[in-house]
Amino acid sequence: METTATLNPKAGLGALLTPDNCALILIDHQPFQFAGLRSHDTQTIINNVVGLTKSAKAFGVPTLFTTVVEHRGGFLIKQLQDIFPDQKPIDRTFINTWEDTRVTDWVKATGKKKIVMAALWTEICLAMPVIQALGEGYEVYIVTDASGGVSLEAHEMAVTRMVQAGAVPLTWTVFASELQRDWARTETVPALAEMLIDHMGNVGTSLSWELQLLATPPAVSSSAPEGI
Numbered sequence: 001m002e003t004t005a006t007l008n009p010k011a012g013l014g015a016l017l018t019p020d021n022c023a024l025i026l027i028d029h030q031p032f033q034f035a036g037l038r039s040h041d042t043q044t045i046i047n048n049v050v051g052l053t054k055s056a057k058a059f060g061v062p063t064l065f066t067t068v069v070e071h072r073g074g075f076l077i078k079q080l081q082d083i084f085p086d087q088k089p090i091d092r093t094f095i096n097t098w099e100d101t102r103v104t105d106w107v108k109a110t111g112k113k114k115i116v117m118a119a120l121w122t123e124i125c126l127a128m129p130v131i132q133a134l135g136e137g138y139e140v141y142i143v144t145d146a147s148g149g150v151s152l153e154a155h156e157m158a159v160t161r162m163v164q165a166g167a168v169p170l171t172w173t174v175f176a177s178e179l180q181r182d183w184a185r186t187e188t189v190p191a192l193a194e195m196l197i198d199h200m201g202n203v204g205t206s207l208s209w210e211l212q213l214l215a216t217p218p219a220v221s222s223s224a225p226e227g228i
Helices: 031-035 042-058 101-110 122-135 152-165 172-180 189-199 201-215
Strands: 022-027 063-068 090-092 114-119 139-143 168-170
Touching (some): 022 101, 042 063, 042 172, 090 101, 122 139, 139 172, 152 168
Parallel strands (some): 022 063, 114 139
16 A cells, blocks of 8 residues: 655754744734733843844844834834834734734745744734734744733643644744754854843853853963972
8 A cells, every 4th residue: 555654844854944944023022012911021021032033133034023003002112123223113903913914915025934923912912823824824933932921821821722723832042043053154153142142141141151261361370380
């Protein structure tokens, strides 16, 4: 009996992200959304989404900002806007980002089938576009630590729902590491190291210490050895 092997698109080398195979959409990182954030502390989400966005810029990943009713909910936070200062976020009335044709037209123009998303709030502004995009044949990756909900339960249930629909969960440092992939790609190592130092807590502290050791020549003793 002849059998045909079915490849799993979520396994194997092709399932990993590269600078050339994905695009990033950041949804509603605005003051109103942060005001309702209860699944994580605000400082952590800002730190993580900034690290995520800097990673995308360093590796040349197409990145889109979008907000919802910004004249009431507030502008995109300055920390993100400063990374791409010339980009005007798409301001929507749709709660579901994927229903705004300006967003989907941008995605089509990138030519990417792997779409990475992060949003506030996870259970609404992330889940809706993720579920729709999956249904339209896109491979969707959700950055769980750059997203947050109105409660821990809301965030966790949303992640579960999206995973059941086919989304792939990851964190911002996984995103950056998959893009780097090989330390021999030295042109992006300085930018990655800077992001780790600025946004990776104890890992960044340890890396700073190692770099200081590398930059400091070993001390040479001026005293003579014993017995001479």
